[in-house]
Amino acid sequence: MGAVVIGLFALFAAIPREIWIGIAAVVVIGVVIYFYRKSRGSTAGVSQGDGRPGHSAFHAEDRVPVATERRVSRSAVGRFVDDDEPVSVAAGSVSTPSSFRVPAVPSSYGPATWVPAGKDVTVAGILISGGLVYVGTSLSTPMGANDPCLIDPSKSVAKHGDYTERQMDYWPSYSEISATARRAYLNWLAGGRKDPEADIGYVFIFFYGLERRAILDAARDDAAKADWPVIAAELRRLLGIYGDKSGSFRNYAGSLLDWVSLAEHPEKAYLKPIPNFPKTYEVPLYIRAALGQAAVDGVPVPAPLALAWARLDPTSYLRMPATRCPEEFDQLFVLRYRELFGEGLTLPKNKTRLKLVHRPASAGFRGYNNLNLTFGDTPDVTVLTAPIRKLQQVVEAVTKELEPFSRYVGKNPDARHALEGLLQLPVALWPENALETLQTLKARIGDGTVVISFQELLTNLDARTTLTRDRTLALARTLASMGIGVEPDVLGGAKLPKPEDKVVLFAVPPGEEESRSTPGYQAAVLTVDLASAVAAADGDFSTSEMEHLRTQVQSWVHLRPDHIHRLLAHLSLLVTTPVSLTALKRKLEPLDSAARETMAAFMATVAQSDGEVSPIEVKMLEKIYKVLGVEPRKVFSDVHAVAAGAGAAVPTVAKAEETGFRLDPARIAALQKDSEAVSALLSGIFKEDDQPQPVATEPQPEIEAETEARPSGLLGLDEAHSALARLLLSRPEWTKEELGDAAADLDLMVDGALETLNEAAFDKHDVPFVEGEDLVTVNPELLEKLEA
Structure with missing residues (x-):
């Protein structure tokens, strides 16, 4: 102990005298300032704010006597809010002390609040309508940072920002992007989240909020789960605008749409209306679940579900008539499907089990595991190739049948429902007003006959031009299908009527088949x-x-x-x-x-x-x-x-x-x-085919250039390996047992099939398709390349 004291004394003695003088001066000055401030504080009678960000020193409505009030300038308050600097407020001596209240925290500060659909919120002076965003200064993630979707009003926002420009990295976060990018994002939100020219990064920031609400919040909050239908509708809207712009967004949003559509595992989904889904590299999970349930129950696949499967299957190719005339294609598909399969196709119960593993887009999900849904023994029948091949045959037949109508619509987009176009369709596909016209004409005929000019008939049916020979024959066939016969018998070879010529319409009893060749x-x-x-x-x-x-x-x-x-x-x-x-x-x-x-x-x-x-x-x-x-x-x-x-x-x-x-x-x-x-x-003597016709002949059909290339197998693989590849891409990890079931459904050997997939991936993108042995992992780098 004595040695320590001696050492300290020697240390102090070594300090120069000038330093001791300086220390003494600082101490004296500090004591003077302390007592001076204490004296001033005891006489001012002012209660100051707590100094927290977002609080000013007093409310604007609090007042002191004019003779003694000293106001705080707007610039001082602004600095306090923006820079977290304390503000000192001084006032003259008064006989009665005045009391000042600490202001309430602004509503948008503190823990984040979910703004419901249809509600408005103002951030940085910008009115954002429609809701579906988180606003606040705190929305934690397992990694400790704020969620990237959070709109933090304490962050600075620039006066201008262009959301059509790229201003952020691959994993954007509202708190980390620049003030200019924040302004651009808020502008995009204020504009209704619908400008197709917006950079996809802004769409992703908004999507992160939907993803958090639909999965994390809904896991512990029934109110959040009640938002699933609203979120599903918003996802479909966004996919309609930005789905073709970004394959990555299309796949992430499609997966979340699957989640909110099936999180409650609806029973007998094949009997329910089919929601709208975007077309991606795999059949949407809702469709796969409905098909699997039909297979388990042993019931035929209803026509609407078969149509959705045919449309959304990634191996199905829809040519121009199907894309140009989607309503007519859907109606005709249902008609022909029922003609071929009656109540519908019956599917086998295969081995591959249905499962959804959601791969979140938001970095806010880091630390959360097991984001998956399972469906018991429900099989994934879309692995099988035979059923979809049958549907593709129906698709091709219907497409070919629609080609004349598609060509007419392509040349006459404003006359889609004119008689010239409708004559290219089965009468069952005619619009309601055209069918009503036919029914009115049929009622007028009754059991007798009606004699009118050919032009009057065409006018009643909304013909825009003089009909060609082929369309005149088509009109006769259409009327015959409605139980209306026409004389002259153009279908039997009679001379085609001129517009001013008379025609006789008569009732054909139901069930009678006309034969003119006897x-x-x-x-x-x-x-x-x-x-x-x-x-x-x-x-x-x-x-x-x-x-x-x-x-x-x-x-x-x-x-x-x-x-x-x-x-x-x-x-x-x-x-x-x-x-x-x-x-x-x-x-x-x-x-x-x-x-x-x-x-x-x-x-x-x-x-x-x-x-x-x-x-x-x-x-x-x-x-x-x-x-x-x-x-x-x-x-x-x-x-x-x-x-x-x-x-x-x-x-x-x-x-x-x-x-x-x-x-x-x-x-x-x-x-x-x-x-x-x-x-x-008399053979041939009384036929009128060789006589001059009063109408133009039908022009030769033109071969239409297809705007969409016919898809080949994924990575250039054959049908079976391509089907396996698409299945593997539906989730990041697979057990060897699950892969064995999938390969068996496709008549493949699992080890050889995986080797084939890896070789194809190396040839195309210089990366493997899968990695691992007992637990096989799909290479995320490959998935990003495919999405791009």
């Missing part, structure tokens, strides 16, 4: 044409002649009902537009005399098919014989020959009954035989 019908048309021509030859197609012909047509029971309906409509057209007798004679000139006599005898047979021949029929037959170049006097001999049953072509006489006359089977067979003979003679 000899009986062709011969009957000739009979009606000849009869009407000779009846109108004298310039007077009388009502009695018309009714007589109608009665004749209705008595021809050797014809099918659909033929009778069309012949009656054809007869109504002949009343307004009779067949030219001169034109008929010219057409019949190539026939020799024997053929003409055969035709004349057939007319006589048909005339008494009802068991009798009236004087008016005899008169008409004489005119027909004359047109055919056959001696009119032969009418009586031919009629008597029929009645007597003479000649090979003469039918059996019908027996009279109380209800009138009817044909027995033998007579029907004879008429049909004679019809075939006459039809053979």
Whole structure:
């Protein structure tokens, strides 16, 4: 102890005298200042602030007497808030001390607050509408720093900032970016988060907040979980704007969308409406879960779910008609899918199990583990290649069927619902207003006929131009599908009507299939044409002649009902537009005399098919014989020959009954035989195909250039290895057992398959695809390269 004291004394003695003098002076000055301040503080009567950031020395509404008040300048308060410098407030002596309150902490300071959807918040004088952000000065992460999504109002913000410029690194954080970048981010938020030209870094900062709210907050707060639908809607909106701009954002946002869509593991998702999802390198988890549940339950895949699978499968290629006409494509896919598979495809229950591992984008998640969802024994059927191949065949067939409509829309984008375009589609795909027009027309026809001009028909159906030949035929087919027949029979080869020509619309009973190729019908048309021509030859197609012909047509029971309906409509057209007798004679000139006599005898047979021949029929037959170049006097001999049953072509006489006359089977067979003979003679004579048409012909279809390249297998791999690669990319880690199940579903050997994937990844990007043995890890560097 004595040695220590001696040592200290020696040390002090070594200090120069000048230093001791300086120390003594400092002490004296300090004591003087202390007592001076203490004296001033005891008489001022002023209570100062606590000196914390964000607090001024007094509230603006607190006042002191004018004679004694000394105000704090705005610049002093500003320095206190910005620079955390204490502010001294001095006032003169007063008889009554004044009291000043410490101001409340601004609402945006302190622990962060989640701003709900639809709410407004103001930061740095900028009004931000829509909510869905965190605002405050504290929002901790496991690593200790503030969450990168947090909008901290204590941070400086520049007066100007352009969010279209890149001003931050790969892992942006609001607290760490520059004041100019903060201004740009706030401007983007204030603008509605919708400018497609915004740098993707600003979108990611906002996305970080959605990610935290949907996963971390929702794990412990039911109110946050209730935000899932709102977050899902916002993610879909952002993906629609920025999904194509950044593959990285598309995949991160798609994964979070999977999370909020399936975090509650909905049962029988295949029966629920299918949400919208972006197309990425894998089928969205919601779709995979719904398909897996259908496989477990052994139920067919409904058409809407099959459509979503076909659209979102990364190996499916949608050509121009599907992308240009998405609504028509979807409707037609559902129609054809149901035609092929009835209630739907039935999927096998394969080995690969469904699992979601979310790979967070935000650095605020560092320190959180096991961000995954499992689904029990629900299989991932999208690993299988056979089902999706069947759907791709439907996609291709539907796309090909849509090509004419797609070409029309490409050339006439403003006339999508005009008749010219709709005629390229099945009537089931027509818009509601067009279908209503058809139904109104059908109601107008009823069970009878309607005679209108062709132009009136086109106007009612919203035609913009004169129809081409192909579109006129398409119109006839469309009307036929609605149970409406048209005369002239353009589908049977009749001359196409001009806009001013009359057409006859008539009802076709449901369930009847029209056939125009039978000899009986062709011969009957000739009979009606000849009869009407000779009846109108004298310039007077009388009502009695018309009714007589109608009665004749209705008595021809050797014809099918659909033929009778069309012949009656054809007869109504002949009343307004009779067949030219001169034109008929010219057409019949190539026939020799024997053929003409055969035709004349057939007319006589048909005339008494009802068991009798009236004087008016005899008169008409004489005119027909004359047109055919056959001696009119032969009418009586031919009629008597029929009645007597003479000649090979003469039918059996019908027996009279109380209800009138009817044909027995033998007579029907004879008429049909004679019809075939006459039809053979007339083959091609009465077709109008070789006549000039009043409308333009359909231009040859052009080959459209596809804007989207047809995708090949991932990394150039074959179908099975590409499917395995896409599956592996869906989460960062796989056990060897899980990989074995997936490889078995694809008929692959797991070790050989992994080696193939690694070789392909090295060839394309000079990195391995996976690493590890028992626990296989997908190389994150490869994933970043694929996302880019």
